[in-house]
Amino acid sequence: MANFYTDNPALKLYLTHPMMQKIVALKERDFRDADKFDYAPRNYEDAIDNYDRVLEIVGEICGEIVAPNAEDVDHNGPKVENSRVIYAEGTQKNLDATRKAGLMGMAMPRELGGLNFPITPYIMAADIVSRADAGFENLWGLQDCAETIYEFADEDQKKRYIPRVCAGETMSMDLTEPDAGSDLQSVMLKATQKEDGSWVLNGVKRFITNGDADIHLVLARSEEGSHDGRGLSMFIYDKRNGGVNVRRIENKMGIKGSPTCELTYKDAPCELVGSRRLGLIKYVMALMNGARLGIAAQSVGLSEIAYREALDYAKERKQFGKAIIEFPAVSEILSVMKAKLDASRTLLYACARYVDMYKIYDDIAKERPLTKEEKIEAKYYSRLADAFTPLAKGLTSEYCNQNAYDCIQIHGGSGFMKDYACERVYRDARITSIYEGTTQLQVVAAIRHVTTGTYLNKIREMEAEQVCPEDEGIKNTLVFMTQQYADAVQSVLGVKDAAYQDFMARRLVEMAGCIVMGYLLLEDTQRDESFRKSLHVYVNYGQAEVAKHASFIGNFRPEEITDYLEK
Amino acid sequence: MSLNIIVLAKQVPDTRNVGKDAMKADGTVNRAALPAIFNPEDLNALEQALKLKEMYPGSKVTLLTMGPARAAEIVREGLYRGADGGVVLSDRAFAGSDTLATSYAISAAVKKIGDYDIIIGGRQAIDGDTAQVGPQVAEKLGLPQVTYAEEIIKAEDGKVVVKRRIESGVETVEAPYPVVITVNGSADECRPRNAKAVMKYKHAAVPSEVAADEEKKAFVEARPYLQIGEWSAATVEADLAQCGLAGSPTKVKQIENVVFTAKEARKVEADDASLEGLIVELIANHTIG
Numbered sequence: 135m136a137n138f139y140t141d142n143p144a145l146k147l148y149l150t151h152p153m154m155q156k157i158v159a160l161k162e163r164d165f166r167d168a169d170k171f172d173y174a175p176r177n178y179e180d181a182i183d184n185y186d187r188v189l190e191i192v193g194e195i196c197g198e199i200v201a202p203n204a205e206d207v208d209h210n211g212p213k214v215e216n217s218r219v220i221y222a223e224g225t226q227k228n229l230d231a232t233r234k235a236g237l238m239g240m241a242m243p244r245e246l247g248g249l250n251f252p253i254t255p256y257i258m259a260a261d262i263v264s265r266a267d268a269g270f271e272n273l274w275g276l277q278d279c280a281e282t283i284y285e286f287a288d289e290d291q292k293k294r295y296i297p298r299v300c301a302g303e304t305m306s307m308d309l310t311e312p313d314a315g316s317d318l319q320s321v322m323l324k325a326t327q328k329e330d331g332s333w334v335l336n337g338v339k340r341f342i343t344n345g346d347a348d349i350h351l352v353l354a355r356s357e358e359g360s361h362d363g364r365g366l367s368m369f370i371y372d373k374r375n376g377g378v379n380v381r382r383i384e385n386k387m388g389i390k391g392s393p394t395c396e397l398t399y400k401d402a403p404c405e406l407v408g409s410r411r412l413g414l415i416k417y418v419m420a421l422m423n424g425a426r427l428g429i430a431a432q433s434v435g436l437s438e439i440a441y442r443e444a445l446d447y448a449k450e451r452k453q454f455g456k457a458i459i460e461f462p463a464v465s466e467i468l469s470v471m472k473a474k475l476d477a478s479r480t481l482l483y484a485c486a487r488y489v490d491m492y493k494i495y496d497d498i499a500k501e502r503p504l505t506k507e508e509k510i511e512a513k514y515y516s517r518l519a520d521a522f523t524p525l526a527k528g529l530t531s532e533y534c535n536q537n538a539y540d541c542i543q544i545h546g547g548s549g550f551m552k553d554y555a556c557e558r559v560y561r562d563a564r565i566t567s568i569y570e571g572t573t574q575l576q577v578v579a580a581i582r583h584v585t586t587g588t589y590l591n592k593i594r595e596m597e598a599e600q601v602c603p604e605d606e607g608i609k610n611t612l613v614f615m616t617q618q619y620a621d622a623v624q625s626v627l628g629v630k631d632a633a634y635q636d637f638m639a640r641r642l643v644e645m646a647g648c649i650v651m652g653y654l655l656l657e658d659t660q661r662d663e664s665f666r667k668s669l670h671v672y673v674n675y676g677q678a679e680v681a682k683h684a685s686f687i688g689n690f691r692p693e694e695i696t697d698y699l700e701k
Numbered sequence: 702m703s704l705n706i707i708v709l710a711k712q713v714p715d716t717r718n719v720g721k722d723a724m725k726a727d728g729t730v731n732r733a734a735l736p737a738i739f740n741p742e743d744l745n746a747l748e749q750a751l752k753l754k755e756m757y758p759g760s761k762v763t764l765l766t767m768g769p770a771r772a773a774e775i776v777r778e779g780l781y782r783g784a785d786g787g788v789v790l791s792d793r794a795f796a797g798s799d800t801l802a803t804s805y806a807i808s809a810a811v812k813k814i815g816d817y818d819i820i821i822g823g824r825q826a827i828d829g830d831t832a833q834v835g836p837q838v839a840e841k842l843g844l845p846q847v848t849y850a851e852e853i854i855k856a857e858d859g860k861v862v863v864k865r866r867i868e869s870g871v872e873t874v875e876a877p878y879p880v881v882i883t884v885n886g887s888a889d890e891c892r893p894r895n896a897k898a899v900m901k902y903k904h905a906a907v908p909s910e911v912a913a914d915e916e917k918k919a920f921v922e923a924r925p926y927l928q929i930g931e932w933s934a935a936t937v938e939a940d941l942a943q944c945g946l947a948g949s950p951t952k953v954k955q956i957e958n959v960v961f962t963a964k965e966a967r968k969v970e971a972d973d974a975s976l977e978g979l980i981v982e983l984i985a986n987h988t989i990g
Contacts, residue, residue: 172926173900187903188896195893236896249896 136201138262139193142438144476145258147662148483149185154254157487158182160494161252171244185255191235192259196266200228204267207391208558217379219346219393221273228270229304238277239300242284246292247300253493254486257431261482264435268562269391271435272343275428279305279351282421283370285496286408295349295370306347307421308339308371308397315341316575318353318414319363323399325354325406333369333406335377335399345395346380348373351421352404353413367413369404377402388561423519425570426527427489430482433530433566437475440534440541440559444468447554448544458544467544471537473671476658477651478530484654485522491515518592521583522650528576529647531566538563574640581639584623589646590616596653601660608673612652615677618684619645625687634692641683648676703759704856706750707811708779709822709835710743710764712772716827717741737771739778742823744891746884749853750821751783751892757856761785765810767795767803773907776929780902781894788814788930789907794944795934799951800829802944804837809937811842819856821882824849832883839881846881847874851888907931 139145158181159165165181167174175181203224210222221229232238240256242248264271280299284292299305314320323337335354339345350371357365371378377400384394408417445468448459458464495504495512504512538560542549549556567573583589593616601609622645626638652673658665714735716723722734747764754760764779764787766772776787790810798806811820820842825832832848839846847863851871854862856878864873866885904920905927911917921927934944942948969975983989 172924173897175900183903184900187899191894191896191899199893231893234895235893236898240896249900 135194136197137190137193138196138201138265139189139258141193141197142262143664144479145189145261146186147658148479149189149255149258150182151254151483151487153487153491154178154182154252157252157254157490157494160498161250161490163498167244167250174244174250185251185258188237188240188249188251189255189258189262192237192262195228195231195235195237196262199231200263200266200270203228204270204391205555205558207267207269209390211390212383212393214380214383214395217381219344219380219383219395221393222391225270225273225391228267229273229302232274233302237274238302239280239296240277242280242296242300246284246296248280248296253427253490254483257427257482257486260428260431261435261438261479264432265438266435267391268432268436268559268566269389271428271432272389272392273304275432276305276307276344276347278424278428279307279349279421281424282307282351282368282417283407285420286368286417287370288408291370291405291407295372298349303348304344306342306344306350307425308342308345308350308352309418310339310341312338312340316572318418319366321353321355321366321414323352323354325356325367325369325404327356333404335369335371335402335404337399338381339397339399341384342395342397343392345383345393345397346373350378351407352399353418354404356406356410356413363414364411366415366418367410368407368417369413370407371399371402371404375403386565388558388564422570423489423523426523426576427482427485429566429570430478430485430523430526430530433527433534433563434475434478434482436559436563436566437471437478437530437534437537440537440556440563441468441471441475443554443556443559444471444537444541444544447548447556451546464544467540469667469671470675471540473668473675474533474537476665476668477655477672477676478526478533480654480658481522481526481647481651482530484650485519485526488515488519488522492519517588521580521588521592524571524576524579525583525589525643525647525650527570528567528573528580528643529651531563532573534563534566577640577643580643580646581635584639584642584646585627585635589650590620590623593619593646593649593653596650596657599657599660601656605656605659605666605669608652608669609656611673611677612649612656615645615649615652615680618680619649622684622687629692631692634695637695637698638687638690641687645680645683648679652676702757702857703761704753704757704818705816706753706760706762707814707817707820708743708747708750708762708764708784709807709820709838710747710766710775710779711740711823711826711828712737712766712768712775713740713826713828714738737774739775740823740826740828742825742827742884742886743775744823745886745888746821746823746882747779747782747784748889748891749850749882749884750819752889753819753853753856754783763787763814765790765807765814767791767798767806767810770907770909770931773905773910773929773931776907777902777905778894780905781899782892783895783898786929788932790932790937791907791909792933792935792944794939794941797946797949798944799949800831800833800837801950802946802948804834804841805943805948806934806937806939807834808838808841809939810932811838813932813937818878819853819861819880819882820844821850821853821884824883824885835881835883842879842881844879844881845876846883847876848883849885850882851885853882902927905929 158178168176175184207222207224212219212221239248240251244250260275280296283295325333327333352369352371355365356367379398381396381398451458492515541556545556655669659669714732715738750762754762762784764776764784766775767790773789795806822835849865850863851866852864860875861878862875866887906921907929908931911921969979
């Protein structure tokens with residue numbers, strides 16, 4: 135019996151991270167549901183035991199159903215008939231299994247039919263699902279959208295829609311249009327208010343993941359004559375009402391099981407969510423942050439499968455009379471893959487914990503005023519979540535692409551054929567650094583935290599933590615890397631030229647990322663020895679990366695930037 | 702219309718992934734080395750029962766298992782998937798039962814449960830592979846039986862319609878209920894455990910599992926839905942002479958390890974005469990045909 139949770143001990147370690155104690159107590163409001171719901175936990179241990187058992191179900195479904203279906207789903211994919219999407223047979227089976235197992239609406243409150251899980255164990259499930267089939271994670275992971283309904287819709291809407299998601303209905307977020315991709319301010323889909331006050335949608339959306347979902351969140355222009363983000367509002371469209379058709383689905387390079395749809399809206403009835411004009415500037419931003427964390431989880435799951443496929447093959451494949459893993463050139467690739475995987479995962483869960491903390495405080499603030507200390511803490515974690523989400527999305531997606539590349543390299547010529555999973559992983563991985571904001575856009579979001587010092591402050595906090603004597607050396611390396619980073623930041627900020635700073639942004643963000651992930655692995659190693667190998671390999675790698683960027687920045691004359699302008 | 706369904710299930714050592722230490726030196730199964738699992742075909746049977754429950758809302762699915770107290774795990778696994786309750790038939794008097802004594806004890810427990818329309822179990826267990834207990838239970842209760850079931854199509858107006866997997870294909874039969882049905886491994890896989898049910902029923906237990914822990918005991922006692930029945934031979938009014946070793950005419954004389962080895966290869970020339978000779982030989986020894 136393959137189980138993608140129990141065969142991966144790192145997950146349990148993050149599930150029981152010391153910060154979870156506080157997250158669980160806050161999320162469960164000191165376990166007030168215990169006598170109201172027969173499945174609510176009574177204390178911290180009980181809650182962790184619940185997460186553990188539910189993740190075991192996720193692991194089993196992924197190992198026994200989703201992963202074995204992945205090849206077939208990739209091969210057959212979904213199709214469109216009479217303007218409706220028909221999932222691949224394997225996709226339908228995966229959905230049936232996850233529904234029966236009650237794995238939808240995991241993070242929603244119990245009153246609305248959910249499991250009331252914190253983000254951290256939910257993201258862990260996403261990590262596991264992605265290892266089994268990254269394309270399926272898109273469908274399953276769109277339950278994230280319920281979070282946006284929960285945060286911004288009115289009570290009546292929450293009661294009508296969220297229980298349906300918890301019962302297994304699927305969701306989509308309809309944002310992108312032919313002329314509005316990264317630039318969502320240009321969205322044209324028209325929302326018109328009728329005389330009776332109700333709204334209808336007209337227009338076209340493109341590249342909509344799971345576009346034939348039961349419940350859609352739609353970004354549309356509600357303010358006639360407006361041209362920017364402030365004229366956009368968020369709507370819920372319920373498929374039961376009709377009015378939205380699927381014109382076609384894209385023929386993609388990867389994640390082929392996930393239908394990417396072009397949609398036409400013809401007087402489609404819909405409901406306004408929250409306030410007009412806040413669609414993009416508030417709600418979509420929140421939605422995207424959740425989605426970005428989801429993509430980071432997807433990236434980590436893909437890194438995991440890439441590493442495992444490569445490792446298995448390297449042990450099996452014999453050349454020159456021995457398994458190829460015995461050749462240093464091969465085993466070095468594998469150790470770096472493992473280090474990048476572990477670094478990605480620790481960053482993912484650090485980010486998930488920060489998101490948990492600030493979101494739970496936000497939710498508590500709806501029930502009662504926060505104390506002064508709580509407000510300070512909420513602000514602290516909100517800032518960290520804001521800083522770590524683009525860092526995690528940007529770097530884990532780049533690493534998963536690198537790991538997918540290396541996975542094929544280990545397979546040699548066989549990896550180039552369609553016979554092994556590695557070629558699907560390679561194709562599936564490619565989208566992670568593009569959608570929900572390209573890596574370049576993650577840098578735009580992250581650079582603020584380089585210039586304002588969020589990363590550096592967090593790094594200094596981690597530097598202040600005690601480590602065992604054995605790890606003092608590696609910590610000194612991290613301290614040295616931090617100095618190089620701080621110097622590079624000063625040097626770039628010293629040149630008062632926005633174009634130059636933009637040009638260097640990616641390097642500074644990568645430097646910060648290497649140091650942060652190094653410290654996180656150092657922290658993990660204090661809790662569990664099994665991380666020490668990856669700590670060493672990763673810090674060696676990160677040290678070289680930081681030095682490389684420091685050298686580039688140090689040797690670069692700002693006027694050279696003209697050489698990098700292409701016409 | 703609702704049905705009362707009893708699912709017969711057994712906790713077995715997982716003989717599918719047998720390692721080196723699976724057998725003891727004396728030739729008996731080393732149960733400690735093999736994880737205890739829900740007998741696979743009993744899971745297929747549970748799925749059929751749960752499907753009937755969906756088809757006929759209000760139906761009740763009760764698991765019945767015989768074994769030590771730890772076999773309560775079988776009932777919990779059933780609860781996690783949608784069953785309503787269960788009973789563990791547990792008594793030292795049942796130790797050493799062969800299929801005859803087992804079916805006697807189980808039929809006594811079924812009588813004790815009393816209200817039933819459909820009794821459903823797996824075709825056979827992977828430890829003994831006899832496929833006898835289901836049919837024997839039917840005989841003891843004087844009920845009709847349908848074996849090798851692949852799908853229960855309906856259960857209406859006192860009749861079940863069942864698809865059976867037989868050697869030459871599939872046949873659909875009808876039987877009056879109460880009826881005993883044994884389910885073949887080719888039937889639908891059992892559904893996964895449900896997250897909410899797992900969190901709800903993880904504390905379900907038979908009394909002897911919580912007897913030593915006052916806190917757990919009080920917790921279970923305050924919540925009827927967490928109570929799994931634990932019945933002894935006396936509870937089901939079993940005749941001790943028909944239970945356990947005393948009631949088991951089957952005596953194991955000897956167990957030996959059989960190691961399958963490939964026989965010597967034989968080369969057949971690629972000409973018509975040699976191939977024909979081979980085919981004639983294979984038909985003669987019933988390998989083909």
